[in-house]
Amino acid sequence: MTAVESAQPQRSLSGRIFGIGRRRRSSGGDTRRRIGESWYTPYLFILPHFLVFIAIIGIPFFLGIWISLHRSTPLREGPFVGAANYIALLDPASLHFERYWTTVWNTILFVIMSTPLLVIVGLVLATLLNQRLRGRNFFRGIFFAPWTLSVAVVGLTWWWMFSGRGGVVTRFLEDTLGSSPGWLTSNPWAWIAILVATLWWTIGFNTIILLAGMQGISADLYEAAAIDGANRWQQFRHITIPNLRPVLLLVVTLQILASFQLVGQPQLMTGGGPPPTETMPVLLHVYNTGFTGRGDLSLAAAMAMIVAVMMVVVSVINFRLFRSERA
Amino acid sequence: MSAFEPSRSRVPTGTDASPSRRYRLFAGLAALSLMAAACGGGSGTSAPGSQAAGSPDAGGSPAGSPPLGGSPAASALPTAAQPSPAELAEGGPEIATTIAAPEAGADIEIWNHFTGPDGAFFRGLVDRFNEEQQQCRANVRVQLGEVFNQQVVSAAVGQQLPHVLAGGYDRIPFLASEGVLSPIDDLAEQAGFSAETFPEAIWNAGVYNGQRYGIPLDTHPAVFYYNKALFDEAGLDPESPPTDQESFEAAITAISEQTEADGYQLVGSGRGGPFLVGLQFAALFYQGGGEWTNGEFTEATYNTEAGVQAAEYLGRLATELEVPVVESDQEIAAFAAGENAMVLSGIWESTRYAEALGEDLGIGLFPAIFGDGTWGGSHQLMTTTRVEESEEARQCSYFFIDWLSANSYNWAEGGQVPARNEVREAILDADPADLNATLAIIQQVAPIAETVQFLPTIPSGGDLLFGGQGAGESALQVVNATKGAQEVLDESVQFYTQRLAQDKQDYGY
Numbered sequence: 001m002t003a004v005e006s007a008q009p010q011r012s013l014s015g016r017i018f019g020i021g022r023r024r025r026s027s028g029g030d031t032r033r034r035i036g037e038s039w040y041t042p043y044l045f046i047l048p049h050f051l052v053f054i055a056i057i058g059i060p061f062f063l064g065i066w067i068s069l070h071r072s073t074p075l076r077e078g079p080f081v082g083a084a085n086y087i088a089l090l091d092p093a094s095l096h097f098e099r100y101w102t103t104v105w106n107t108i109l110f111v112i113m114s115t116p117l118l119v120i121v122g123l124v125l126a127t128l129l130n131q132r133l134r135g136r137n138f139f140r141g142i143f144f145a146p147w148t149l150s151v152a153v154v155g156l157t158w159w160w161m162f163s164g165r166g167g168v169v170t171r172f173l174e175d176t177l178g179s180s181p182g183w184l185t186s187n188p189w190a191w192i193a194i195l196v197a198t199l200w201w202t203i204g205f206n207t208i209i210l211l212a213g214m215q216g217i218s219a220d221l222y223e224a225a226a227i228d229g230a231n232r233w234q235q236f237r238h239i240t241i242p243n244l245r246p247v248l249l250l251v252v253t254l255q256i257l258a259s260f261q262l263v264g265q266p267q268l269m270t271g272g273g274p275p276p277t278e279t280m281p282v283l284l285h286v287y288n289t290g291f292t293g294r295g296d297l298s299l300a301a302a303m304a305m306i307v308a309v310m311m312v313v314v315s316v317i318n319f320r321l322f323r324s325e326r327a
Numbered sequence: 328m329s330a331f332e333p334s335r336s337r338v339p340t341g342t343d344a345s346p347s348r349r350y351r352l353f354a355g356l357a358a359l360s361l362m363a364a365a366c367g368g369g370s371g372t373s374a375p376g377s378q379a380a381g382s383p384d385a386g387g388s389p390a391g392s393p394p395l396g397g398s399p400a401a402s403a404l405p406t407a408a409q410p411s412p413a414e415l416a417e418g419g420p421e422i423a424t425t426i427a428a429p430e431a432g433a434d435i436e437i438w439n440h441f442t443g444p445d446g447a448f449f450r451g452l453v454d455r456f457n458e459e460q461q462q463c464r465a466n467v468r469v470q471l472g473e474v475f476n477q478q479v480v481s482a483a484v485g486q487q488l489p490h491v492l493a494g495g496y497d498r499i500p501f502l503a504s505e506g507v508l509s510p511i512d513d514l515a516e517q518a519g520f521s522a523e524t525f526p527e528a529i530w531n532a533g534v535y536n537g538q539r540y541g542i543p544l545d546t547h548p549a550v551f552y553y554n555k556a557l558f559d560e561a562g563l564d565p566e567s568p569p570t571d572q573e574s575f576e577a578a579i580t581a582i583s584e585q586t587e588a589d590g591y592q593l594v595g596s597g598r599g600g601p602f603l604v605g606l607q608f609a610a611l612f613y614q615g616g617g618e619w620t621n622g623e624f625t626e627a628t629y630n631t632e633a634g635v636q637a638a639e640y641l642g643r644l645a646t647e648l649e650v651p652v653v654e655s656d657q658e659i660a661a662f663a664a665g666e667n668a669m670v671l672s673g674i675w676e677s678t679r680y681a682e683a684l685g686e687d688l689g690i691g692l693f694p695a696i697f698g699d700g701t702w703g704g705s706h707q708l709m710t711t712t713r714v715e716e717s718e719e720a721r722q723c724s725y726f727f728i729d730w731l732s733a734n735s736y737n738w739a740e741g742g743q744v745p746a747r748n749e750v751r752e753a754i755l756d757a758d759p760a761d762l763n764a765t766l767a768i769i770q771q772v773a774p775i776a777e778t779v780q781f782l783p784t785i786p787s788g789g790d791l792l793f794g795g796q797g798a799g800e801s802a803l804q805v806v807n808a809t810k811g812a813q814e815v816l817d818e819s820v821q822f823y824t825q826r827l828a829q830d831k832q833d834y835g836y
Contacts, residue, residue: 075505165657185596271598275803293790
C-alpha cells in the first residue's frame with residue numbers, strides 16, 4: 001500500500017483537499033493506516049449524503065424532465081409529447097403563457113423586494129447585536145426564534161393579524177389613524193404584508209450568519225482605526241463591510257434562492273390574490289397546476305423545469321460574483 | 328384510441344404497479360416533501376395549507392376542517408386527527424338492508440375525509456355497524472381532504488388501498504380514471520338502488536363515463552341564512568325571508584340603512600374566494616338554467632346568458648347596492664357576529680351559526696333572482712379495486728354501503744342532508760320537538776336536496792367552477808370590477824374548452 005502511494009505522490013485530489021497525504025509523507029517511515037490511505041476513503045465519507053442527494057434530488061430531477069416530456073397522471077403512463085408542454089409555456093399565443101409568466105414575474109418581484117430588505121435589516125440587527133449590551137444573548141435568541149417556526153404557523157399568524165376583520169394590525173390603524181388599508185385585499189398592501197411576515201420569520205437566519213462574520217473580524221482593526229480617529233460609521237464602512245464581504249455574498253446568494261422559493265406566505269395569507277394572481281408566486285402556480293383539481297403533472301413539471309433553469313442561471317451569476325470577489 | 332387508455336381496475340391492488348408509476352408518484356411526493364422541507368429554511372414554502380374554514384373542495388369535506396390539524400406521520404403526506412365516536416341519537420326510520428353479510432366474513436377498511444364533527448358521527452356509525460353483526464369488521468380512518476386524492480394514489484402505489492372510500496362526488500372522475508375505483512353497478516342492483524331511491528341529480532353524480540362508482544350518502548347544499556333580529560330591527564318581517572330579486576335588494580337596503588349591520592357582504596379576495604364566490608355564481612347560474620358544458624363535454628359553455636347575468640348580478644350588488652366587498656370567511660364571521668344580516672353559506676356552517684345566533688337564525692332558500700336552483704355537493708360511497716382481491720371483502724363492503732345508506736338518519740346528525748329519500752322524508756315528517764338541534768336544522772334544509780345541481784362528473788368538472796381561471800375566479804374579478812363579466816367568462820371558457828378537448832382525448836370518456 002505505501003509503496004503504491006509513494007510511487008504516485010501527486011495522485012490524490014482528495015488527499016490534497018484533506019491535507020492528510022502530505023502530513024503522512026512528512027512524517028517519514030510511519031506506516032500506520034490513517035484516514036485517506038485508500039483512494040476511496042473520502043468517497044465513503046461523501047457517500048451517505050450523495051445517496052440522499054441522488055434519491056431526493058437527482059432521480060426526481062431527471063424524472064421531472066421525463067414527466068415534462070410526456071402527458072402523465074400520477075398512476076398512468078402518458079404518451080410522449082416532446083416539447084409540447086414547454087411550447088405551451090413559451091408561446092405567447094398559448095392560453096397558459098400569460099398566467100405562467102405573470103407568476104414568474106411576481107416571484108422575481110418578490111426577490112427584488114425581499115433580498116435587499118432582508119440583507120440590510122439583517123446587517124443592522126447584526127451590528128446592534130455585535131455590541132456589548134446587557135441581555136445580548138436574550139435578544140439574539142428572540143430575533144432568531146421565529147426562524148424555527150414552520151411557514152404554516154407564520155402564514156396563519158400574520159394572516160390573522162392583517163385580516164380586515166379583527167386583525168390586530170387593522171384594528172390598531174383604525175383606532176389610531178381612523179382607517180386601515182385592506183392589507184390582504186389590495187396592492188401594494190398585500191405585498192407589504194407578505195414582506196413583513198417574511199421579514200419577521202426569516203431575518204434571524206441572516207442576522208446570525210452576519211453576526212458570526214462580524215465576530216470573526218479582528219478587534220485590532222477597530223482599535224487601530226479608532227486610534228487613527230475613525231468614527232463609528234467610518235469603522236463600519238471601511239472595516240466591517242469589506243471584511244464581511246464574503247459572508248454578505250453568501251447571505252445574498254442564499255436569500256435570493258430562498259426568496260425564489262416563496263409559496264407558503266401568499267398561499268396562506270392572500271391565496272395568491274388580489275384576484276386573480278397579483279401575489280401568486282410561480283411555485284404556488286406549479287403546485288396548483290400539478291396537484292389540485294384535475295392535476296396536470298406534466299405541465300407542472302415543465303413549469304418547474306423552466307424555474308430550475310432560471311435559478312441555475314442566477315446561481316451561476318452569484319457564483320461568479322463570489323469568485324471574483326475572492327480573487 | 329389516442330392518448331392513454333384508462334387502466335381502470337387494473338392498477339393498484341395487483342402486483343402490476345409498474346416501476347415507472349411508482350417513480351412518477353415518488354417524484355411528485357418528493358417535490359412536495361422538498362417544498363415542505365424548505366419551510367425549515369429561508370423564506371420557504373409549505374405543503375398545502377388547509378383551505379379556509381368555509382372552503383372545502385368542490386364537493387368535498389365541509390364541516391370546517393381545523394386548520395392544519397395534521398401531525399407528521401410516517402407518510403409523506405399530512406394526516407388528520409382521528410375523532411372519537413359520537414353518541415348517536417335514537418329514532419329514525421327502520422330500513423332493512425337488501426344485501427347480507429357474507430357467512431365467512433371479512434375485515435374491511437374505510438377512508439373518509441370528514442375532519443369536522445361529521446367524522447365523529449361516521450365513526451359512531453361504524454361502531455354500531457360492528458356491534459350489530461359479527462361477520463364484517465369495519466375500520467375507519469380519516470384523511471385530510473386537501474391531500475385525500477394524493478393519499479389514495481400513494482396507497483394505490485403501495486398496494487395499501489382501503490376497501491371503501493367516502494368522499495365528495497367530484498373526486499370520482501379523478502379516482503376512477505386513475506384506475507383506483509371499482510365500478511359498483513352490481514351493488515346498486517343488489518341493493519335495489521335507483522333514481523327512485525335518491526333525488527335524481529344526486530344519484531347521477533355517482534356515475535362517470537357510463538359506469539357507477541358512487542352510492543350517494545348525502546348532499547350538502549348552499550343554504551340561505553338570515554338574521555331574524557336584524558330583520559326585525561330594519562322593519563322587515565323576520566318570518567318571511569326575501570324570495571326574489573326585488574325583496575332581496577329591498578332587504579339589503581333596509582338593513583344597511585336601518586341598522587348598524589350590513590345587509591349582505593360579498594367576498595372579493597382571500598384563500599377561500601374562488602370557492603365562496605363560486606358557489607354564489609353557481610347558484611345564480613343554475614337559477615338562470617345554465618349548463619357548464621355541451622352534452623359531449625368538449626366545450627365549456629358558462630359564458631352564455633346564464634353565466635354572464637350571474638356574474639353581472641354579483642358585480643351589481645357591489646356597485647349599485649354598495650354591498651361591502653370583504654376577504655373570504657369574513658362574511659361568515661360577520662354573520663355569526665350579527666354584523667351581516669344575510670349570507671349564502673354551505674350547510675356545514677349551520678352549527679356555528681346556530682350556536683352564535685340561537686333563536687335569531689333564519690334558514691331559507693336563496694332568493695330566486697333568476698329562478699330556482701342551488702349549488703350543492705354530495706358525499707358518495709365508493710369501492711376501490713382492493714375489493715377485487717376477495718369476494719368476502721367485496722360483499723362486506725357492499726353490505727356496509729347498503730347498511731350505512733339505511734342508517735343515514737344518524738349521518739344527518741353530522742350536519743349533512745341524507746341523500747336517501749326515505750330517510751329525508753322521515754326527518755321532514757318528524758315533530759321538531761323530537762329532534763335535536765342539528766336534526767332540527769336539517770329538517771329545515773332538507774327540501775333543498777330536491778333542487779341541488781352538480782358539476783359535470785368529468786376529471787375537470789370541479790375546476791370549471793373552483794379551479795384556476797375557472798368561473799369562481801372570473802366572478803371574483805367581476806366583483807372587484809377588474810374585468811367585465813362577458814370578457815372574463817369568455818377567456819375562462821376559452822381556456823377550459825381547450826382543456827376539455829384535451830381531456831376527452833386523454834381520458835376517453
